[in-house]
Amino acid sequence: MLAQNSTGDGVVAQTDARGHTSAAQVRIARHEPLSDTVEPTVVRPPWSVLFSDYSNRFTYHDIAAANRAQNGKSLIDFATGSPNPADIPDDLLRAVSLEAFASHEFDGQPESPIEGFPELRELLAAHMRTRGVHCNARNVMVLSGSEQGIDLCVRAFINPGDCVLVEQSTFFPALQAFRSADARIVGVPMDDYGMRTDLLEGYCARFHPKFIYTIPTFQNPTGSTLPAVRRKELIDVARRYQCLIIEDDAYGELWYGGADEARAVAADGAIRGEVGGESFGATGSGNRSENRVAVGGESRGDAGGEYHSENRCKASDKASGHSGQRPVPLKGMENAGYVMYLSTFSKTVTSGLRTGWIVADPHVIDRLAALRRMVDQHTSTSSQRICLELLKEGRIAEHVETLTAAYRGRRDAAVAALERYAVQGMTWNVPEGGYYIWVTLPDGVRSLDVLDRCRAEGVTFMPGSVFDVDETDDSHIRLNIVHPDADDIESGIRMICESM
Numbered sequence: 001m002l003a004q005n006s007t008g009d010g011v012v013a014q015t016d017a018r019g020h021t022s023a024a025q026v027r028i029a030r031h032e033p034l035s036d037t038v039e040p041t042v043v044r045p046p047w048s049v050l051f052s053d054y055s056n057r058f059t060y061h062d063i064a065a066a067n068r069a070q071n072g073k074s075l076i077d078f079a080t081g082s083p084n085p086a087d088i089p090d091d092l093l094r095a096v097s098l099e100a101f102a103s104h105e106f107d108g109q110p111e112s113p114i115e116g117f118p119e120l121r122e123l124l125a126a127h128m129r130t131r132g133v134h135c136n137a138r139n140v141m142v143l144s145g146s147e148q149g150i151d152l153c154v155r156a157f158i159n160p161g162d163c164v165l166v167e168q169s170t171f172f173p174a175l176q177a178f179r180s181a182d183a184r185i186v187g188v189p190m191d192d193y194g195m196r197t198d199l200l201e202g203y204c205a206r207f208h209p210k211f212i213y214t215i216p217t218f219q220n221p222t223g224s225t226l227p228a229v230r231r232k233e234l235i236d237v238a239r240r241y242q243c244l245i246i247e248d249d250a251y252g253e254l255w256y257g258g259a260d261e262a263r264a265v266a267a268d269g270a271i272r273g274e275v276g277g278e279s280f281g282a283t284g285s286g287n288r289s290e291n292r293v294a295v296g297g298e299s300r301g302d303a304g305g306e307y308h309s310e311n312r313c314k315a316s317d318k319a320s321g322h323s324g325q326r327p328v329p330l331k332g333m334e335n336a337g338y339v340m341y342l343s344t345f346s347k348t349v350t351s352g353l354r355t356g357w358i359v360a361d362p363h364v365i366d367r368l369a370a371l372r373r374m375v376d377q378h379t380s381t382s383s384q385r386i387c388l389e390l391l392k393e394g395r396i397a398e399h400v401e402t403l404t405a406a407y408r409g410r411r412d413a414a415v416a417a418l419e420r421y422a423v424q425g426m427t428w429n430v431p432e433g434g435y436y437i438w439v440t441l442p443d444g445v446r447s448l449d450v451l452d453r454c455r456a457e458g459v460t461f462m463p464g465s466v467f468d469v470d471e472t473d474d475s476h477i478r479l480n481i482v483h484p485d486a487d488d489i490e491s492g493i494r495m496i497c498e499s500m
Contacts, residue, residue, distance in 0.1 A: 058176050076460075076488045076491065076495070077480075077483055077484060078459070078460060078461040078478075078483065078484060079480065080480060081480060082347075082351035084484070084485065086485070088349070092390075093386070096390055100389045114372055115140075115142065116140070117381075117384050118137060119388060121141075122137045123388065124137075124391070125139065127391060128359055131329055133329055139362060141358050141368060142378075143344075143355070144354055145346060145355065149357075149358040150173070150342065151375075152375075154181045156364070156371055157211060158210060158211075159181075163183065163185075163207040163208060163209040164209060165212045165213070166212075166213045167195050168188060168469055169187075169467040169468050169476070170213070170220070170221075170467055171215060174213055174248070178213070185469055187469030192224060192429065193227055194219055195214060195230070201240075204238075204241040208243075209243045212238060212243060214226070215248045216234075216249075217251060217252040218251040218255075218433040218436070219434075219436075220251065220435070220436060231328075231333055235339070244338055245330060245340065247329060247330045247340065247341045249341060249342060249343045250342075250343060251434035252329060253347075253400050256431075331359055337360070341358065342357075343357060348400050348403065349390065355380070404433070407481075410481050410489060411431065411437070415437075417493035417494065423442060423497055425441070425445075426441065426442055427439070435480045435482050436478050436481070437479045440475060441477065445475070445500050446474045447476060448474060457495050459492050459495045461480075462477065477496075479496075
């Protein structure tokens with residue numbers, strides 16, 4: 001029997017049973033390290049095959065375009081769909097947070113029911129009654145943002161191939177949710193009043209939609225507000241064809257104070273736009289502009305009270321059906337259950353407070369709650385406690401009153417800047433509330449070209465194609481007039497106009 005021990009360098013020592021040792025030279029194979037210049041062969045996963053059909057239905061260029069507009073190193077940001085950080089009520093949030101977590105109301109109740117804390121549901125129902133919506137806590141479910149409500153409604157009602165009617169330009173995450181369910185999305189034409197409800201009967205007869213998704217108040221992206229007569233027509237058509245309505249009311253709390261006040265802004269801007277018989281553009285060239293202004297969602301370019309020969313503003317809102325009062329939600333105009341109402345705290349308090357709610361028939365609430373068990377179980381208990389304190393004693397109402405006064409001032413500054421710097425062929429609306437002014441560009445001017453030039457100068461906005469059902473709208477831009485600092489609005493709009 002031999003025992004072998006390696007001594008290195010190819011020498012092996014052998015010892016026999018009697019203890020005699022001998023050495024032998026043997027060839028030992030050595031594994032030299034790979035050269036630094038040789039890369040191992042890597043076969044990566046075939047992502048295009050592995051991703052689900054569900055995720056492949058998303059149009060990621062929409063999201064990419066939004067991110068490019070929002071995340072650039074911009075100095076003046078008209079793109080981001082959120083409030084100005086300076087408008088976040090930090091002191092109020094700090095106070096209500098301390099009170100919420102000092103309270104013993106929730107001792108022994110570490111988790112929320114899936115529909116939300118009963119106390120918060122009661123307060124939200126009471127809040128909705130102040131908006132003209134008759135409901136109780138059974139009709140309310142607290143959400144992790146109103147977008148979750150869209151997603152849950154899609155899961156509950158949409159089968160592949162079902163039709164969804166939307167405004168031709170609308171909230172693009174909603175379009176993504178419908179596409180993910182393989183729904184057929186059909187855009188209904190719009191005018192300065194919002195959705196053309198006079199065409200809705202024909203669309204429902206032809207496409208038999210499962211539901212209609214609409215933002216009737218201070219619409220995103222157009223800022224338009226659907227008049228009462230159209231709201232009634234929308235509900236009547238939905239009832240006749242037994243299709244549901246998703247009412248997205250993210251901005252409904254942000255009413256500036258009425259059409260009369262908005263009309264005065266447009267009139268004042270039109271008068272100031274005329275200097276020595278000429279309306280001066282961004283370059284001060286003295287070229288007369290022919291700008292149509294829409295007030296409160298109404299076209300102001302037709303015959304009516306003229307302030308000068310090109311900028312025209314009607315003296316009455318009778319044609320549009322606007323009464324100068326805060327719009328009543330669709331949900332407040334019917335009680336049979338056809339309307340499912342969504343709203344959120346993120347637009348009135350802070351975008352970081354991802355808490356919203358849905359108001360719907362109890363049958364719908366029960367079904368959404370069952371589906372939600374696969375998503376997140378319930379909204380953050382911390383966020384719910386904060387919202388409880390905000391709703392108590394009218395604290396959020398006081399904050400919204402302060403907020404809308406500031407937003408009204410920024411809207412006025414934006415309208416005045418457009419009147420001063422707009423080039424010939426530009427038109428825009430004068431919203432009665434919300435975040436957005438929707439600008440129509442002159443013929444031959446493409447929104448993406450303007451965006452590229454503006455971004456190079458530190459100004460961003462959202463191009464219309466992001467919101468368009470057909471993704472082809474290159475003649476509009478959306479300006480979030482509440483996000484920039486008030487002092488930056490004029491210079492930002494001047495830069496946009498000069499970029500045309």
